[in-house]
Amino acid sequence: MRDNSLTPGIVAGRLDQAAYAENFDDLHPRMDEHEATVAADRCYFCHDAPCITACPTDIDIPLFIRQIATGTPEAAAETILEQNILGGMCARVCPTETLCEQACVREAAEGKPVLIGQLQRYATDTLMEAGVHPFTRTEPTGKRIAVVGAGPAGLACAHRLAMKGHDVTIFDARPKPGGLNEYGIAAYKTVDNFAEREVDWLLQIGGITVETGKRLGRDMTLEQLKADHDAVFLGIGLGGVNALGLEAEDKDGIGNAVDFIADLRQASDLATLPVGRDVVVIGGGMTAVDAAVQAKLLGALNVSLVYRRGRDRMNASEYEQDLAASNGVRIITNAQPVAIHGNGAVREVEFEYTDDDLSPTGQTFRLPADQVFKAIGQTLEGDGLPELDGRKIKVTGAGRTSLDMVWAGGDCAAGGDDLTVTAVAEGRDAAEDIHASLMG
């Protein structure tokens, strides 16, 4: 195994099968009943609870935790899913340390919040494993709605619209629905094909048709969608990636972190996935951390994550940074890439130290690299979209765009954090607004 880690270049099968299985196991395995009861018992059932305000989907957290404490996790799951139909995924991927758990009064009291995310998972898993879908459709309205993008925003929107009796068609460019749940989230956060199982479970509501391999702008236009439907929701996320703007950025071995992660998520056998010996990840967000950690877990010998500003400015939360560090990722801050060296393939990346306002200091260093991942942000892609606000679709109210009967939400829409839970909230709220607009 050690030999394989030392092998230079980008090679597959650096580890034995057992190591892959262990490395990519569930980050936080589901609580058992006793753990959940004990954890639930810590909740104070706060009045007008601050944790609810901190959850982008406004889940009634004290209520669902009390339902767990009293032995009815199924009822708890309903409380969660009523507000957040992807409550199962959110329970796994929400950066709770900056959301609900940060606001928990027990965080203020003793630095140990109620484990809201893990309790949410306990409840939603219990219900979903029983195969129960607790929602039904109302009378069909005969209205047809197009949802573009089957990520969290599109799925949440479609589910809520279907519940209200509308007929929904989801179009997605990729071969599988789920968006970044399927192609982006770190593997150890969503093991056992959870993203796919969750979509299947969600679709049990009925009234939703999913058409994959259909890209807006290639296979259809927004005008056509509008003509064929009563309303359109755009949940297309951020398909493009930012470039470093350096010469030789196309050298072999240099790629986008999101593509590496998507390949990893889709790999049926991790041993077939090549990874460098010396990996350099450039960026400071969740994508950078996920790429770095997973490269390390695939058996890379040295993984460095380099961010141009200070640690406190990193988009990845402290928890994520610690996760990276504890997996052996070296985090270097206040350094930006200035040159890529190598003959054909990348061999080294040269960085220059920066100070806090990003001005160059003249001091440089080189990191050996046979693989480089760029993770300096994703961008909106596409022509003929509604009016933009900066680099994202401009929205007012619950996702209304500049175009009549076209809504947008999730990462592609301006405002809100680029998080799964925010996308769910925006998709859901847009659905309510679409419903109100259509039904008068």
Next chain:
Amino acid sequence: MANLETNFIGIKSPNPFWLASAPPTDKEYNVRRAFEAGWGGVVWKTLGEEGPPVVNVNGPRYGAIWGADRRLLGLNNIELITDRPLQTNLDEMTRVKRDYPDRALIASLMVPVNEDSWKAILERVVETGCDGVELNFGCPHGMSERGMGSAVGQVPEYVQQVTEWCKKHSDLPVIVKLTPNIADIRKPAQAAKDGGADAVSLINTINSITSVDLDHFSPEPMIDGQGAHGGYCGPAVKPIALNMVAEIARDPALSGLPISGIGGVTTWRDAAEFMALGAGNVQVCTAAMTYGFKVVQEMISGLSQYMDEKGFASVDELVGRAVPNVVNWQDLNLNYVTKARIDQDACIKCGRCYAACEDTSHQAISMSEDRVFDVIDAECVACNLCVNVCPVEGCITMERLPAGEVDPRTGKTVSDDYFNWPMHPNNPMKCAAE
């Protein structure tokens, strides 16, 4: 370290912590382990008449309720008295007493209500060298259906009668163990005293059903689809036991009657509270059954530390110290005016005080946009509910308004004169008294 030696009705023990008559004291093996762990004395598991022993159920005999982290708060049992032959128990008691002469060993007894039965058992028991007897008039299940246990304890005349027989047929100190399943605990205590008892011990267990199986619709513990009420003990019963101990301790007619306090003693603090309310020692069952015999070590170190801090040279200085302060409601000072005060630095902004006061009480706590909680003195009646529901200990306190200050709720100036209900103009009985 403070001296914990106790002399209870002439029975000496190195500390006031005895094991109550129950499974922990049902055999030599257990009692030896208990003494090794440091217990000051034991009341042996209740003995019955010579002859075939009683039988216990062969299904579960305990039910329970739990608090956070599955902490055992209350235990309920349907166990009977010892189900081992009388002679076996007596032989074991003899051996144990011989090997541990400095520890208290009490025989607990329960036989049918006739003089011969009591005479017969006393003659056997005295041979063991035990330090005294405890009459089990408390067991509320099983034995009571056979006219023993609480069936005796609930009829003061029987209590007195049996106590008299025991005093007549032995020289051993007699402790009468009382059942709490009665309206006024002072009545059987008085009967015991009148019968010549050297002491009372209380409480035995309380009639209870801990829970119902909602699939089989049977009380727990369930035996073949059915359940019988059991006897309740453990931390949950402590407040009831404390009150009963205090009722006896402060009754002038019962004054001087020694009390062995039982019911939910789990820590040194519980024991100290029983003793402050008049118990000369305490007996423990559930805490030992929950945590094992080692718990006594915390009780010993805790009580010693407390006594050192208070400067008490012997436990006698603690016993009964709170009794004069247990009064009737009408004796409470109505001029003692307090208001809730919230320590904003300690407050974690959970809003529980607000929900409790706003929804269920006096609307005396305000909540601001940014979750600052404040007491509205003009509404606060000082009920203490907020203090009790606040998860942060010491965050809300009750502060006394000094004399001369105006209580914004009543508009009246606070006085430091003592003023009770019998003196109050609203008391209809007041005119009659004048």
